[in-house]
Amino acid sequence: MTAALAAAAIFGGTGAVQAETPAEFYQGKAIKWIVPYKPGGGYDEYSRIIAPFLEKYTGARVDIVNMPGAGGMKGANEIFNAPDDGLTIGIINGSAMVTNEIAGIAGAKYKVADYNFLGRVVADQRVLIVSTQSGLNSFEDLLASDEPVLLGATGLGGSTYVDAVVVGLVMGNNQKVIHGFNSSSDVRQALLRGDIQGMWGSLGSALNGIEAGDMKVITHDANKGIPQAPDVPSVFEHAANTDNPARSYEILATWDALSAVGRPVATSPGVPEDRVAFLQKAFSEAMNDPEFVTIAEDTQRDISFLDGNSMKLIARASTQMKPEVKEIFVAAIRGEI
Template sequence: MRRDFLKGIAVCLVAGATLATAGNAWAEDASAFYKGKVINWIVPYNPGGGYDEYSRAIAPYMEKYTGARVDIENMPGAGGMKGANEIFDAPADGLTVGIMNGSAMVTNQLSGIEGARYKIGEFSYLGRMVADLRVLVVGTSSPYKTFDDVVASKQPVLLGATGLGGSTYVDAVITGPAFGIDQKVVHGFNNSSDVRQAMLRGDIQGMWGSLGSAIQGVEDGEHVIVLQSPKKRSAQLPDVPSVFEKAAALPNAEAVMPVLDAWDALNAVGRPVAGPPGIPEDRLAFLRDAFQKAMTDPEFVKLMADTERDLDYASGADMEQIAKAATDLAPDVHDKIVAAIRGDI
C-alpha cells in the first residue's frame, strides 16, 4: 500500500511539473511573440482628456513589461462607442487593446443603442485602471449653490454631456428623474473639456463627471461640486452629500434605490483596458500580467499621484465578474435603466 501511495505522489509531482513546464513555455512563447511587436492602444476620445492621459501615462510601463512598442490611437466618436467597436472587432492576435468608458458601454448595450456592435461580457479584459467617483458640478455663475437648489429649480436645469450614451449623459438621465429634477440634458459635445467650456460661457449650468476631472475647475473657482456618487461620502468630499443619502429621504425611496444600485454597479466597471474576444489564452495571461505589473510599478504609481490621477486596479478576471454584475439586472431594473437612457422617463 505504501508503495502505491508513493507511486501516486510521484505521478502527481510529475504531472505538476509537466503543467508548470507547460505554463512556463506558454509565458516564454508569449514573451517571445510580443518582443519587438507593436501593440495598438485605442483611446475612444480626443487627445487631452482623462482617458488619453491615463493611456499615455501607462504606455511606457506596458512597453517595459511586454517588450513591445505601444502606439496610442485616438478614435473619438459616438460617446466612446466607435472606439469600443473597433477594439471588439479587431483581430484576436493580442496586438490591439484599448481603454473604454465601461459604464457607458454597458448602458449602450443594455438599451440597444444603434451602432453598439460589441458584447461587454465578451471582451478580453486586461484589468481596470480606475473606477471613477462621479460628481455633479454646477458653475459658480449659475443660480445653483447646492443640490437642493438644483432639485427646487423652477426652470429646467441645463446639464451638458458628451455623446448620447456617454457616462456624463447616463449619470444625468438616471439620477435626474430619480430626484424629480426638471432638467434638459444637452448632449453632443466632443469631450468633457468642451462641456466645461460651455459651462464657463453660461450655455449650460452644470454637468456630471469624474472627481479627477472636476478638481481643477473647483480649484480655479469655476464650479462647485454639489453631489457625489458613492453610497458613503468620500473622505475627499466630506461636506458634499451623496446620491444615496439624498435618495434615502425621498418618499419613493424604495422604488428609486434599485435603479441607483444598478447605476452604482455601472460605475464599478469604470475604465477597463481590454482587447477583442478570442485572444489566445497564453497571450491574454501575458498581457494581464504585464498590465498588473505596470499598474503597480512604483514609478507609475508616483506619476499618477503627482498628477492627481486616481488608480483603482482590478484584475482581468475580476473585470469579467464586474461586467457580468453590471449587465445581469433584474428585468424591472433593466427596463427602468433603458427607459432613462432613451429619455422615456
C-alpha cells in the same frame, strides 16, 4: 541543404517545433492602444501615463490612437472587432458600454462579457459639478429651480448622459440635458464658458476645476462622502426625501454598480490565451510600478486597479438587472426620458 539539415532547421533538432513565447512575439512589435475619446480628457490622460510602463513590461511600442464617436462606442467597437493577434487593446467606458448593450443601441457591435480584459484602471467616483458662476450652490438649489437647469453630456448612452437622466428621474430634477459633446473635457469647457450650468462626471476629471475654484460638487454617489466636499450629501441621502425612497435606492444602487465597471483595458475576443495572460501580467506590473503610482498621484489620477479575471466577473454581473429597473435604464439610454 540536405533533408536532415532542413529538418534540423525546422524542428531545432529536438523533434518538435519550438513555439514562440508571448514575450518573443511582442518584443519590438507595435501595440495599438485605442482611446474612445479625443485627446485631453481623462481616458486619454490615463492612457498616456500608462503607455510607457506597458512598453516596459511587454517590450513592445504602444501607440495611442484616439477614436472618438458615439459616446465612446466607436472605439469600443474597434477594440472588440480588432484582429485576434493581441496587438490592439484599449481603454473602455465600461458603464456606458454595458448600458448601450442592454439597451440594444444600434451600432453596439460588441458583447461586454466577451472582451479579454487586461484589468481595470479605476472605478469612477461620480459627481455632479456646477460652475461657481451658475447661481447654484447646492443640490437643493437645483431641485428648487423654477427654470430647467442645463446639464451637459456626451452622446446618448454615455455615462455623463445616463448619470444625468437617471438621477434626474429619481430625484425629479427640473433639468434639460444638452448632449452630443465629443468628450467630457468638451462638456467642462462649455461649463466654464457658461453655456451650461452643470454636468455629471468622474471626480478625477473634475479635480482641476474644483481646485481652481471654477467648479463645485453639489452631490455625488459616495455613501461615505468625498474628501473634496465632505459636507456635501450624496444622492442616496437626498433619495430619502423622494416619494418612494425604497424604489429610489434600488435604481440608484443599480446605477452605482455600473460605476464599479469603471475604466477597464481590454483586447479582442479570440486572442490566444497565452498572449492574454502575458498582457494581463504586464498590465498588472505597469499599474503597480512605483514610478507609475507616483506619476498618477502627481497628476491627481485616482487608481483602483483590478486584475483581468476579476474585471470579467464584474462586467458580467453588471448586465444583470431586475426587469423593471432595466426598463428605466433602457429608456434613459435611448433618450426616452
